[in-house]
Amino acid sequence: MISKKSPLLIGFFLLGSFSAFAQDDLGNNPGEQSREELPALSVEGQKTANLRPVTTFESPISNLDFDPRVDMQSRNMAEAQGDLTIRGGIFENTGIQVGAASLLDPQTGHYTTELPIAPEMLSEPVIHTGAANALLGFNSSVGTVGYSWSKMTQGGSITVGAGDHDLNFQRLHNAWTAPYGESGDWAWGAEFETSRSESDGSIPFGDHDFDRTTGRIQLLGPESQTDLFAGYQEKFFGWPKLYTPYGNETESLKTRLVLLNHKQQYGDDSHWELTTFHRRHSDHYFLDAFGGINIIHETEVAALGLGGSHVLSPQNVINYAFQSTVDEIESSSLKNTDRTYFKFSLLPEHRRDLNDGQSISFKAGASFDDTNRDGSKVSPIAEISWLTEDKERNLNRTYLSYAESTQVAGYTAIGGNETRGLFRSNHDLARETTKNLELGHSITTQEWMLDLCVFYRWDDDLTDWTYFVGDVNRTANPVDTKTFGGEIICSRKWQDFEVLASYGYLSKDEDYKKPDFVGSFYALNFPKHRVTLGVIWDPSDLFQIRVDNEWREQRENLIREGPDQLTYSHLAASYYPTQIKDLELFIAYDKPWDEDFQDIPGTPGRGDQFSFGGTYRW
Numbered sequence: 001m002i003s004k005k006s007p008l009l010i011g012f013f014l015l016g017s018f019s020a021f022a023q024d025d026l027g028n029n030p031g032e033q034s035r036e037e038l039p040a041l042s043v044e045g046q047k048t049a050n051l052r053p054v055t056t057f058e059s060p061i062s063n064l065d066f067d068p069r070v071d072m073q074s075r076n077m078a079e080a081q082g083d084l085t086i087r088g089g090i091f092e093n094t095g096i097q098v099g100a101a102s103l104l105d106p107q108t109g110h111y112t113t114e115l116p117i118a119p120e121m122l123s124e125p126v127i128h129t130g131a132a133n134a135l136l137g138f139n140s141s142v143g144t145v146g147y148s149w150s151k152m153t154q155g156g157s158i159t160v161g162a163g164d165h166d167l168n169f170q171r172l173h174n175a176w177t178a179p180y181g182e183s184g185d186w187a188w189g190a191e192f193e194t195s196r197s198e199s200d201g202s203i204p205f206g207d208h209d210f211d212r213t214t215g216r217i218q219l220l221g222p223e224s225q226t227d228l229f230a231g232y233q234e235k236f237f238g239w240p241k242l243y244t245p246y247g248n249e250t251e252s253l254k255t256r257l258v259l260l261n262h263k264q265q266y267g268d269d270s271h272w273e274l275t276t277f278h279r280r281h282s283d284h285y286f287l288d289a290f291g292g293i294n295i296i297h298e299t300e301v302a303a304l305g306l307g308g309s310h311v312l313s314p315q316n317v318i319n320y321a322f323q324s325t326v327d328e329i330e331s332s333s334l335k336n337t338d339r340t341y342f343k344f345s346l347l348p349e350h351r352r353d354l355n356d357g358q359s360i361s362f363k364a365g366a367s368f369d370d371t372n373r374d375g376s377k378v379s380p381i382a383e384i385s386w387l388t389e390d391k392e393r394n395l396n397r398t399y400l401s402y403a404e405s406t407q408v409a410g411y412t413a414i415g416g417n418e419t420r421g422l423f424r425s426n427h428d429l430a431r432e433t434t435k436n437l438e439l440g441h442s443i444t445t446q447e448w449m450l451d452l453c454v455f456y457r458w459d460d461d462l463t464d465w466t467y468f469v470g471d472v473n474r475t476a477n478p479v480d481t482k483t484f485g486g487e488i489i490c491s492r493k494w495q496d497f498e499v500l501a502s503y504g505y506l507s508k509d510e511d512y513k514k515p516d517f518v519g520s521f522y523a524l525n526f527p528k529h530r531v532t533l534g535v536i537w538d539p540s541d542l543f544q545i546r547v548d549n550e551w552r553e554q555r556e557n558l559i560r561e562g563p564d565q566l567t568y569s570h571l572a573a574s575y576y577p578t579q580i581k582d583l584e585l586f587i588a589y590d591k592p593w594d595e596d597f598q599d600i601p602g603t604p605g606r607g608d609q610f611s612f613g614g615t616y617r618w
Helices: 006-020 030-037 130-136
Strands: 071-075 081-085 094-098 126-129 143-147 155-163 167-180 186-199 208-221 224-240 248-266 270-287 293-313 316-331 337-353 358-371 377-389 395-407 432-444 448-468 471-493 497-511 517-520 527-540 543-554 565-575 583-590 609-617
Touching: 081 094, 126 130, 130 143, 130 316, 130 337, 130 358, 130 377, 130 395, 130 432, 167 609, 316 358, 358 395, 471 517
Parallel strands: 094 143
Antiparallel strands: 071 081, 126 143, 155 167, 155 609, 167 186, 186 208, 208 224, 224 248, 248 270, 270 293, 293 316, 316 337, 337 358, 358 377, 377 395, 395 432, 432 448, 448 471, 448 517, 471 497, 497 527, 527 543, 543 565, 565 583, 583 609
């Protein structure tokens, strides 16, 4: 059934048709520069058509809902509370890496995506799975979302917007760059951003109030980049049955992050990167049922990460990664404790050139994981790949990999009460181990891209939140799963039209080890079939339309209310008037179809949201 706001969709396309007939001087169009400066879908990185969300200001995780490489299971909206999963894993199996270090949240993976960083300061995300995750990931056994620090660009922007449900948002961003020293080979820059948004929510009791302030200083050399960053983010949001089945719930989150990153090139294509950070995260959770329940957590994490590649010769390379992390938690419901983590990965690579631009690469190594509270683990990593590159720099790559990785459970799973409460812990949870066998092929040209792979993954002693017959309280328990999956991702670029499409398939067998368990909230919450389609269309030099779509068939779940299928869209249009240079006027519509799908079983899905606004760039 189509939403009552379907006339807005008609307005999108009427506006597009009108602008397609607009006449303008192609050689003297003030709006052209602004439009080209917008991030656009490309075969090199971006995997969705839209970057700006409809419901708040943009963040690094905005629009990962439609990224075919990940599955964003959100409560309220992705920017409020989003569980980021990869290939049928759960949120605690997924890591977030910035530079050479992963930003671990030791309490629970629910808050891994709390990144108080302006998206302009980061690259497009790279998804590490299989051998890449085994090498680079940290306490994330299935996958890691990796970001690198971008180079500053002189200029800035201001955005003001509003929408239904009393939504309003504002954003200011600016960067200054200048030469440094007399040689002209060095430059420095400073970047600042502040954003805020608030609304009554797309469903009752779904209101939010967000603020974020970030800044960094950057020093660029001929072969180096250094970034010093500080960010603060404060969020309040509510949602019915946010984590429990008992009523309206709210969370107040505060995240502070200070980070120093240095990347150095040297020799023949060698490089190393060093990252150190301190992250402090506060969570105040409130459940209005049972007379009101307040739970307060505060975690602190400090880490040092180092990674890179050292070229011994044109045929031999040593890839390595290291991270040491110390954390501490203070909680009103969990045992206050701390933990130190250590991981070192070494992956030597041998390359052999063949005829006609072909080469073959062999990688074999291992990683070592340890904590002061758990036993250590050595995990093998191996990959063989075949690469072909022609004179037009078109690439073909085929690879086969086997990798093992491991992690330990968060404090919510191991540090609480075992017999009562909404979230029941298990003090005997062991180290989790993942084994991944993968075969893939990719083709990259100047105009189109194709990635396809099949994989089989064994997850042993995976910590999941299970439930019994007649009891939907969450209990942390180990589960063994076997997952078979396949992915096809392709994109094509024309002069005025870009398309990205994907299909994903997942099948999973599970063993809960105890007959009393009948299901789980997370490990079995995955799409059996998922299709995404993103489109960017430029009908004229004054106008741009962006559409993201997703269809999925989710595995059945006893707790999910409503359908197991979803059709979901994000529609947006931008207009660049010639009368005001560097101005963009935009409208956007999220979830236009009348869907009742629950991303998290038992938790209501978000409603539709319309927003509009303007961005002025300089």
